Amino acid sequence: MFPSLTAAPRHPTTTEGVVAEARSKRYGGVHTVTLIPGDGIGQELAQAVKTVFSASGAPVHWDEYDLLSGHTPDAAALATHLRAATDSVKRNRVALKGILYTPVSVLAHRSLNGVFRKELDMYASVSLIQNFPHNPATGQPAFPTRHDNVDIAIIRENTEGEYSGLEHAPVPGVVESLKVVTLAKTRRIARFAFDFALQNGRKKVTAIHKANIMKLADGLFLKVCREVYESEYKHTGLIFEDMIVDNASMQLVSKPGQFDVVVCGNLYGTILSNVGAALVGGPGLVPGANLGAKYAVFEPGCRHVAADLAGQDAANPVGMLLSSVHLLRHLGEEQHANRIGDALVATVTEGKVLTRDLGGSAGMSAFTNEVCRKMV
Numbered sequence: 001m002f003p004s005l006t007a008a009p010r011h012p013t014t015t016e017g018v019v020a021e022a023r024s025k026r027y028g029g030v031h032t033v034t035l036i037p038g039d040g041i042g043q044e045l046a047q048a049v050k051t052v053f054s055a056s057g058a059p060v061h062w063d064e065y066d067l068l069s070g071h072t073p074d075a076a077a078l079a080t081h082l083r084a085a086t087d088s089v090k091r092n093r094v095a096l097k098g099i100l101y102t103p104v105s106v107l108a109h110r111s112l113n114g115v116f117r118k119e120l121d122m123y124a125s126v127s128l129i130q131n132f133p134h135n136p137a138t139g140q141p142a143f144p145t146r147h148d149n150v151d152i153a154i155i156r157e158n159t160e161g162e163y164s165g166l167e168h169a170p171v172p173g174v175v176e177s178l179k180v181v182t183l184a185k186t187r188r189i190a191r192f193a194f195d196f197a198l199q200n201g202r203k204k205v206t207a208i209h210k211a212n213i214m215k216l217a218d219g220l221f222l223k224v225c226r227e228v229y230e231s232e233y234k235h236t237g238l239i240f241e242d243m244i245v246d247n248a249s250m251q252l253v254s255k256p257g258q259f260d261v262v263v264c265g266n267l268y269g270t271i272l273s274n275v276g277a278a279l280v281g282g283p284g285l286v287p288g289a290n291l292g293a294k295y296a297v298f299e300p301g302c303r304h305v306a307a308d309l310a311g312q313d314a315a316n317p318v319g320m321l322l323s324s325v326h327l328l329r330h331l332g333e334e335q336h337a338n339r340i341g342d343a344l345v346a347t348v349t350e351g352k353v354l355t356r357d358l359g360g361s362a363g364m365s366a367f368t369n370e371v372c373r374k375m376v
Helices: 016-024 042-056 075-092 112-119 183-199 217-236 245-254 266-280 318-330 334-350 364-375
Strands: 030-036 060-064 094-097 124-130 151-157 161-171 174-180 204-209 239-244 261-264 287-291 296-300
Touching: 030 075, 042 060, 042 318, 042 334, 042 364, 060 075, 075 094, 075 112, 094 318, 124 183, 124 266, 151 183, 151 266, 161 266, 183 204, 183 217, 183 261, 204 217, 204 245, 204 266, 217 239, 239 245, 245 266, 261 266, 287 318, 296 318, 318 334, 334 364
Parallel strands: 030 060, 030 094, 094 296, 151 261, 204 239, 204 261
Antiparallel strands: 124 151, 124 287, 161 174, 287 296
């Protein structure tokens, strides 16, 4: 249920340095970790993590930065807060982050999630799409889902593709948006995906693309993934396949068991992660991380701020808590990671104290308290 999200040590451009850097930041037996709660339900999810970490005695000191990107009208102030938060991540090398709001209608508002990933060169986004185990006492699922045994790691390139942010209007009424795909960054994310598969006992990597239409951009992505597999990983026994993204969307909802590790560009990964979340119970259950050669930022695997649920004690904290379990594992705190993770899984699979999105009636605080109780 809790594989390593930072497993890719074979190449210097992957996350081998992340683990060493993060652990070296432990002073007086305590890790200093940047905390960016995020917008919408972010503050409540961050509080759930703090409560659970306190109950476990996890040796983490939070260096907290509240950006409130969705509510800050002063662009200069927001930029100052963003710089302070980014500098904190650079100092600490590791962070826990909620989702930052990006309005659709404000042209001048950049995606702060994207700013973090690009500035820190966190090129690999990992989302884990997994069913929770069945209730051991009854053999039944705690909440119904259409498919059982879903276990997919979606790995997407974070720093280019459709999210390159290169848009302009050459003439009124015409907008050109540039999709950027490079050999170097595709090779890097392909190696990350294959290394992730090897270190987590996975069997297959599927590259998702639209090379039949975008013959140069997605054609390059597919070509490089194939070349990396043939030259560096074919001998390992891993299987490599590729699939066109529209077919992959259909296959994901009809036969998700055929997917193991998925590697793709930014936009395709975002869409498939959200589709995958619906298969296993919703966005509140999906953990994730953004990783690079120097920094690791753990955050929910589905990018929803859920502003409509803010302040109602109605949010589902599972995805954020699972992300924090992966953070502890990344820091080398296996005992606390296992303790929290086991209590979290037990709470969900028992099915007695579930949030409303999972068919229960409990508030987030009651769910969080139940997780703490199960650690005693």
